[in-house]
Structures are given as C-alpha cells and as structure tokens.
Amino acid sequence: MKNSIKVERAKKDMTQEDLAKLLGVSRQTVNSMEKNRYAPSTILALKLSAIFKCSVNEIFQLEETD
Amino acid sequence: MESSDIKLLPHKFKIVGYVLLTISILFFGIAVTEIISVEKKITKNIFFDLILIAFLILALSKEKIEDERSMKLRLVAFAATFLYGVLFAVVSPFVSILFHGSFETDINASQLLFTMFLWYFGVFYFMKKFN
Structure with missing residues (x-):
C-alpha cells in the first residue's frame, strides 16, 4: 500500500513533528508511514483524512501486490 | 482505540x-x-x-509518546524475546557439552531472564529507531 502523506503534508506546509503532534503519535511513526514501512490503523487513517481534509482513498492507495 | x-x-x-x-x-x-x-x-x-x-x-x-506503532513494536520484541528464550534453552545444553563435556549449563533462570530482557530492550529500541 502506498500513500501520499508526504505530499499532503507538504501542501499544508507541515513538518513531520507538526503532523505527529496533531495525530498524537511520535515523529518516527509519521516517518515510518511516509516511507511505507508502517501501515496505520483505520483510526489513524481517518485522523489523517480529517487533518488533510481529503478522503482516506486519496491518501492511501492499494498496490497490485496487496 | x-x-x-x-x-x-x-x-x-x-x-x-x-x-x-x-x-x-x-x-x-x-x-x-x-x-x-x-x-x-x-x-x-x-x-x-x-x-x-x-x-x-x-x-x-x-x-x-506511546502510540500504536510502539505497541506493535513492543509485541514484536516480546515475540522475538520468547523465541530467543526457547532457542537458548534448547541450544545451550549442546553448547555446554562442546565446551564442558556435560549437558549441565551454568546459567540459571535469573540469568536467562536477564539476557532475555537485554534481548527485548535491544530489539525494541533498535526497531523503534531504524524501522
């Protein structure tokens, strides 16, 4: 599963630390999500959706291998 | 959650x-x-x-900052530690027979738990930093 967290974050001019604070997670967790090393829970995905004001499907996309 | x-x-x-x-x-x-x-x-x-x-x-x-990823890493570290403990218990008598000529090992339960905790902290903090 790929995601566009980094792009959406850049659009909002936010640092990983800013996003982590809004989500209530560590900066390393945001970094891991951006690098596709960690797939977040539905709750975290919905929080991201609320912060970026776009649907979860726009942030996360399935790949052929999924 | x-x-x-x-x-x-x-x-x-x-x-x-x-x-x-x-x-x-x-x-x-x-x-x-x-x-x-x-x-x-x-x-x-x-x-x-x-x-x-x-x-x-x-x-x-x-x-x-405790979040869902740190909980996941914690569980992975617990599993890795459990695996280490079992492997240690199985392998150590054979290592002992190689070096001491006996199946009896010098390591007791406290010492095994001590090394298991070190293993746990090592795995958890390594993954937290680099994974």
Missing part, C-alpha cells in the same frame, strides 16, 4: 525502574569490590532480583 491494547504502567514508572536499576548496580559494585563483607551468594541473589524487577518495570512502562 486503546481498549484492545496491553495495559501498561504510566511513563512515570520509568523513574522507579531506573532507581531500582541504579540500586542493583550498586549492589553489584558491593559484591565485586567486597567493601562490605556480605556473602557473595546473597548479594548476587539481591542483584538479580532487583535488576529483574527494574527491567520488568522498564519493559512494562509506557514510552514518552
């Missing part, structure tokens, strides 16, 4: 863990330097009891 997660001690308990760890190291120092003449077996037992309690408190206390 947190209802299914493991219940952990508050982050403040890390301080208790570190204090106990310091006391256990002091006991170790007393045992090694023989400043106070206490039987070595007693100081060794107290050292291992204190350090195991300290490690347990540190392992079961929340991180400064």
